[in-house]
Amino acid sequence: MRRLFLACIALAAACGRGEPASGSATPSTAAAPSYRASDGSFAIDFPAPPTRSTETVPGHDGPVEVEMASYLDADAARMFAASSYVLPLRGLDPVAALDGIADNTGGGATHAVVTERRPRRFNGLPALEVRLVGSYPGKGEFTQRGRFIIDPKTSRVFVLTVAAQGAIDDAIAERFFGSLRLP
Numbered sequence: 727m728r729r730l731f732l733a734c735i736a737l738a739a740a741c742g743r744g745e746p747a748s749g750s751a752t753p754s755t756a757a758a759p760s761y762r763a764s765d766g767s768f769a770i771d772f773p774a775p776p777t778r779s780t781e782t783v784p785g786h787d788g789p790v791e792v793e794m795a796s797y798l799d800a801d802a803a804r805m806f807a808a809s810s811y812v813l814p815l816r817g818l819d820p821v822a823a824l825d826g827i828a829d830n831t832g833g834g835a836t837h838a839v840v841t842e843r844r845p846r847r848f849n850g851l852p853a854l855e856v857r858l859v860g861s862y863p864g865k866g867e868f869t870q871r872g873r874f875i876i877d878p879k880t881s882r883v884f885v886l887t888v889a890a891q892g893a894i895d896d897a898i899a900e901r902f903f904g905s906l907r908l909p
Contacts, residue, residue, distance in 0.1 A: 760905075761795040763810055768884055770808045771905035772797045773898075787814050803891035806902055813876070813883045820878045821845070824854040827874045827883065831856060848875045849908055857894075866891060871899045875906075884908075 761776050762769040776795040783790050796807040815823060828843060838860030846853040853875040861867045870889040876882070886906060888899040 761808065763793055765793070765810075766909060767810050767882060768808070768909075769907045770795075770886070771902070772806055772808075773799065773902075776806070776808075785813070787816075804894075804898075805887070805889045807885075807887040807889075808906070809885045811883055812881050815878065815881050820852045820876045821854075823876055823883075824852060824874050827885070828854055828856045828872070831858060831870070831872050846873070848873075848906070851875050851877050855903075869894045871896075871903075873903045877908075 759773075759775045760769055760771050761778070772795065774797055776797040779794050779796075781792050781794065783792055790811050790813070792809050792811040794807060794809040796805065798805050813823065828840060831838070831840070838858050840856050840858045842855075842857040844855045846855055853873060855871065855873045858870050858872075859867065860870070868889050868891055870887060871894055873886040875884040875886075884906065886903050888894055888902055
């Protein structure tokens with residue numbers, strides 16, 4: 727089963743790549759920049775315009791194309807990321823798939839520990855929310871919240887992440903997670 731989730735390891739590590747927009751942007755009641763996936767699979771609101779990227783990562787049945795959007799708020803030491811990809815389930819229970827994704831959250835972090843895991847539903851779809859703490863070599867400690875959603879009919883996985891140095895403002899994370907729109 728671990729091979730099935732290799733894409734998740736690469737995805738978590740890749741979310742911080744590229745040339746992210748930086749600066750300070752605190753989510754407010756003002757209209758947030760909306761990101762729409764190129765294939766129309768989802769839309770979500772970021773606190774500021776995100777960096778878009780596409781990456782091919784190893785998957786169980788071969789390469790997996792992952793579309794990502796991320797925003798690094800350097801002043802507030804927060805990172806927001808959203809991605810979507812198809813993960814062939816091949817009879818695997820969607821809840822087990824979400825657990826596997828959660829088990830591999832943290833990418834290149836050392837000492838990443840999931841401190842909370844809550845099953846959820848989003849628009850009737852299986853979802854899992856996690857909170858973890860860890861550290862990256864040379865970058866220090868972080869807290870991360872992730873919300874993972876899977877559509878069993880299409881095998882499409884949606885990964886939403888908010889990470890911060892220190893504690894995460896739960897209201898900001900909930901606003902980001904709550905802005906996800908599926909067709």
